[in-house]
Amino acid sequence: MKKHLVLLTLLIGNLLAVSAQSFEWLLTDENPDIVWQVKPKADVKASGFEISKPGYQFGEAVKAPVPGVVFAAYVAAGLVPDPNVGNNIHQVDEAFFNRPFWYRTTFNTPKKLQSGERVWLHFDNTNRYADFYFNGQKISGTDSSTRDISGHMIRSKFDVTEWINPDGSNAVAVLITDADQKKTRNAEDSFGVAASPTYLSAASWDWMPYVPGRLAGITGKAYLRIxxxxxxxxxxxxSQLESNDIAYLSVSSMISNDADQEQEVTVSGTIQPGNIQFSKSIKIPANSSSMIYFERKDFEELIVHKPNLWWPNGYGEPNLYTCKLVCEQGNKVSDEKIIQFGIREYSYQFVPNAAGWPVMNFYINGQKIFLKGGNWGMSEYLLRCSKEEYEQKIQLHKDMNYNMIRLWTGCVTDDVFYDYCDQYGMMVWDDFWLYVAYNDIVDYDDFKSNALDKIRRLRNHPSIALWCGANETHPKPELDAYLRTIVASEDHNDRMYKSSSNQDGLSGSGWWGNRSPKDHFENSGSNLAWNNPPYPYGSDRGYGLRTEIGTATFPTFESVREFIPKKDWWPLPTDEELKDDDNHVWNKHYFGKEASNANPTAYKAAVNTQYGASDNLEEFCAKAQFLNIEVMKGMYEAWNDKMWHDASGLLIWMSQSAYPSFVWQTYDYYHDATGAYWGAKMACEPLHIQWNASTNSVKVINTTAKSLESAWASVKVYDVNGRIIEKYSQDASINVLASNHVEAFQIPFSKEVNESALQFIRLELRDADGGLIAENFYWRNADHGDNYTDLQTIPAAALDVKLLHRKQSGHQCAFQFEVKNKSNKPVFGNRLRLVYTKSKERVLPIIASDNYFTLMPNESRLVTVQFKADASAEAVDLLRKQYAYDEETMLTIQLDKSPVSDTKVGAERALAKRKVAAMN
Known part of the structure; x- marks a missing residue:
């Protein structure tokens, strides 16, 4: 489906009027007419009845983002220091925020009300408890009740027709009460038991800090609907598939009649593409609701021939349909809905491995899918993720060639996340709100009502691939049975309900510390698999489907300087401090005791011993990126190597960064790609060639729905001076079935005395005509394992960089560069980045075809970059850093201010302001 149809659907909620008789008006920050204020309940002497009157004045109050949380409002107002930086968030008085707060806003009725129209006030998410007032009336619960709405993903709606001022001002007041437990950072009570359903990480985890208020606020969309x-x-x-050529659609909806008399209505639907139309009349008794169904036995139009199927990233296009439903009451439109959906069918198999243990396999539309992806802990630790940022994050995941995101403990409550997953072909493994010690909760009714609403709210999203009851445990029997039942009744088991995230056909969780690629190829071990008898691990078993495995991941220096104060940059904490010291600033950003699972001492040692000791933070960060590349690529490639011979997929912990930190990320908090991003992107490409560091086997991996035929795999091994070691060169013709792999050959390593210890491996996969399909690059030490310190001895060399092509549409920019090594030496580890010429601020995020790449003598590479430029920017600089040398400016590129431009730039017209001189 074309992108503009998807974007149309995403924008529906922002339209002032859907039709003459169906109207929606936002009560959020997207509406410039709306301003919310927030104030502690203890500082407000009036009741909700008074506060919600249009003439009431809050006095001194803080402007509040909606959607948002109380603490973030105070951050935005500058009333607390930037919590991203240093240990600022740990200095905040949590008692101030861990108490009830009032939210309040006013608005004029946005349209003239017609006879027979009703006004509904909607709130999609509130956390953790909420009481609602409107124009002097209590509209939730009873006049004396409290904590009327309980949860964080349950929708609230109120008929306010009789109280709205049709020609004047209206006021809304919402009392938000925080969760009961962990009222102080050091409290020992189990936050999840009392608080669930909520954002379980709000009381801190090993990747984000304790948030004062524990993310209490109006956390979802608020709006009027008429x-x-x-x-x-x-x-x-x-959708159900008879085959991939025939799909059966069925449409249903609850129809509610709020009138005091029976109503006969006609519901009509149109599905596009295909212009599929259907209509039916139904009588709804007074003040009641009935279901309406449209099925193929009555409407042959719902049998779709040659449907445009929804496919996950790498296996096909994520085609989408829209269904417009119109409900007519008499001869007037009473209500309209537009629903985006995809035609697809999930299925699952459990296949025994070499030890006889079951391995879970995913299928979609009959095609076996090798899962590649990561976990989200949160979208952002203060729930400040905008629509644009959600799209950026999902685009980055697609660019890494991922096909699945796991929402750990149901951490995302924004519908737009799922919209973009639908659009970009990203499957979603969706957890509920239970974790290990928190597999039981205080209020079962609250949990159940939130779970039911979650499924009803999200079930149309084709991206949701599985509902999961609990993280690393099983829900208590009553909850488990309830979740299983509502998945069957509300989602018709179109997606599996699975009780546990790491057992019952899954291979545990972990490891979480950095390990060499060779270790991953030789052993599948996990340090969190609570099976009795124990889960079998080894070189040919135990890989299975792993939903968590991770490592510490240093960001780039440009990011670290944003959140670590300069006085603390160097030296890094000692091993003793990393293990035992709670108070140093590095620990507050999870390089220390708080993230002991990530084994920061081992990470620091690996950078220092494998790449050489550093003299400053910038040097350490630069070297760390190459460890990040190795470790991340090694994890995925080890699973690729065992594909369908035990392994069925890997989801790392984590792919998304919610807080500025040194753990569990591919891109960082600022959307700057670390080396881990590039390691994942390489290892997860749909057609991939890779080297097994344990056996020297070279395999071609095909994670697509099409077979690869008559391709050529080749290897060249270079010494440290860039000379080919001919005896290791090989090539082979290969065919690889869809969603499968094949070994091409083994590299016959047998080091001679005069060979350099440091060597480079270049793998290439080409089609029958010689066109490059994929390539891969490794560095190895033939004598001393993981010792790569000689990389620092490679001489600096100038590169010739030319801008070949540029395209701009508004602020969207795409450039193509040719980067050429004209020297007779290898140029290792070239990192490219863009900054704005005037401000020197980073251009982020960037989608690039390659980075941290090595060029052999006289070798060139085409690199494409895509980004959205700041509106005020006039030019950008392209910077290049060769491993172990200073960064250089290569080109300055003036940005075109015309609405659309598409230019090929010849060598004589390249916009180079300067070229790099040869470095001594």
Whole structure:
């Protein structure tokens, strides 16, 4: 489906009017007419009845983002120091925020109300408890009740027709009460038991700090909706495949009649593409609800021939359909809904491995899928992720060639996340709100009502591939049975419900510390698999489907300087400090005791011993990126190597950074790609060639839905001076079935005395006509394992860089560069980045074809970069850093201010302001 259809659907909620009789108006920051204020309940003497009157004045209050949380409002107002930096968030008085707060806003009725119209006030998410007032009335619970709405993903809606001022001002007041436990950072009570359903990491984890207020606030979309007496609720569009050429659709919706008399309504639907139309009339008794169904036995139009199937990234296009439902009451439109959906069918198999233990395999549309992806702990630790940022994050995941994101403990409550996953072909493993010690909760009814609403709210998203009950445990039997039941009744088991995230066909969790690629190829071990008898691990078993495995991941220096104060840059903490010291600033950003699972002492030692000791933070960060590349690529490639011979997929812990830190990330908090990003992107490419560091086997991996035929795999091994060691060169013709792999050859390493210890391996995969499909690059030490300190001895060399092609559409930019090594030496580890010429600020995020690449003598490479430029920017600089040498400016590129430009730039017209001189 074309992108503009998807974007149209995403924008529906922002339109002032859907039709003459169906109207939606945002009460969020996207609406410039809306300003929310927040104030502690203890500082407000008035009741909710008074506060919610239009004439009431809050007095001194803080402007509040909506959606947002109380603490983030105070951050935005500058009333607390930037919590991203240093240990600032740990200095905040949590008692100030761990108490009830009032939210308040006013608005004028946005349209003239017609006879028979009803006004509904909607709140999609509130955390953790909420009481609602409108124009002097209590509209939730009873006049004396408290904590009326309980949860964080349950939608609230109120008919406020009789209280709205049609020609004047209206006021809304919401009392938000925080969760009961962990009222102080050091409290020992189990936050998840009392607080769930909520954001379980809000009371801190080994990757984000304790948030004062524990993310209490109006955390979702708020809006007015004006309809007539009869409205549609939670329409559901299902797809079933007879084959990939024939799909059966069914449409259903709850129809609610708010009138005091029976109503006969007609519900009509149109599905595009295909212009599939259907219509039916139904009588709804007074003040009640009924279901309406459209099925193929009554509407042959719902049998779709040659459907545009939704496929995950790498296996096909994520085609989307839209269904417009119109409910007519008499001859007037009473309500309208537009639903985005995809035609697809998930299935699952459990296949015994070499030890006889079951391994879970995923299928979609009959195609076996090798899972590649990562976990999200949170979108952002203060819930400040905008729509644009969500798209950036999902684009980055797609660029890493991922096909799945796991939402750890149901951490994301924003619908737009799922919209972009649908659009970009990213499957979602969706957890509920239970974790290990928190597999039981205080209030079962609250949990159940939130779970039911979550499924009804999200079930139309084709991206959701599995519902999971609990992280690394099983829900208590009553909760487990309930979740299983509602998945069956509300989602018709179109997706599996699975009780546990790491057992029952899965291979545990971990490791979480950095390990060499060779270790991963030789042993599948996990340090968190609570099976009895124990899960079998080895070189040919135990890989299976792993939903968590991770490592410490240093960001780039440009990012570290954003959150670590300069006085603390160097030296790094000692091993003793990393193990035992709670208070140093590095520990506050999870390089220390708080992230002991990541084994920071081992990470620091690996950078220093494998790449050489550093003299400053910038040097350490630069070297760390190459360890990041190795470790991340090694994990994925070890699973690739065992594909379908035990392994069925890998989800790292984590792919998404919610807080400025040194652990569990590919790109960092600022969307700057670390070396781990490039290691993942390489290892997860759909057609991939790789080297096994244990056996020297070279395999071609095909994680697509099409077979690869008559391709050529080749290897060249170079010494430290860039000379080919001919005896290791090989090539082979190969065919690889869809979603499969094949060994091409083994590299016959047998080091001679006069060979350099440091060597480079270049693998290439080409089609029958010689076109490059994929390549891969490794560095190895033939004598001393992981010792790469000689990389520092490679001489500096100038590169010739030319801008070959540029395309701009508004602020969206795409450049193509040719980078050429004209020297007779290898140029190792070239990192490219863009900064704005005037401010020197980083251009982020960037989608690039390659980075940290090595060029052999006289070798060139085409590199494409895509980004959205700041509106005020006039030019950008392209910078290049060769490993172990200073960064240099290569080109300055003036940005075109015209709306659209598409230019090929010849060598004589290249916009180079300067070229790099040869470095001594």
């Amino acid at each position: 309809v007539r007496d009869v409205r549609m609720e939670d329409p559901h569009i299902r």
